[in-house]
Amino acid sequence: MYLEIITPDESVFEGEVDSAIFPGSDGSFxxxxxxxxxxxxxxxxDVxxxxxxxxxxxxxxxxxxGGVVEVLNNKILVLAESIGE
Structure with a gap:
């Protein structure tokens, strides 16, 4: 599946991945x-x-x-507020 992580300033990651784990509001998923x-x-x-x-x-x-993640048709789009240090 294809993953793209972007912030308001830059595209942070684009590429094929096997899995992704995200910090959800009520625990990771x-x-x-x-x-x-x-x-x-x-x-x-941590992602x-x-x-x-x-x-x-x-x-x-x-x-x-923080931010928002959308999953649709084996494409994951993450709109992150910012990438921490």
């Missing part, structure tokens, strides 16, 4: 391939992305300060 359509707010916290890189799983982490 995971998105996998063929997930049902979803729109949800995300809280401040964990897992993707295959040269046939090995690679984890990427981003700290976000």
């Amino acid at each position: 995971q998105i996998l391939n063929d997930h049902a359509p979803l729109v949800s707010s995300v809280g401040k916290g 964990k992305i897992v993707r295959q890189q040269e046939n090995k799983p690679e984890e990427i982490h981003f700290s976000i300060d």
Whole structure:
């Protein structure tokens, strides 16, 4: 599935991923391939992305300060307020 993370200032990440875990308002939640359509707010916290890189799983982490996530037709769009340090 395709993931795009953007802030008002820049595009932070674009690419194919196997899974993504987001900090939800009531706890973290995971998105996998063929997930049902979803729109949800995300809280401040860690976004964990897992993707295959040269046939090995690679984890990427981003700290976000909140925002919104939309899942539709194996595309995840994250509108983040900002990326933390």
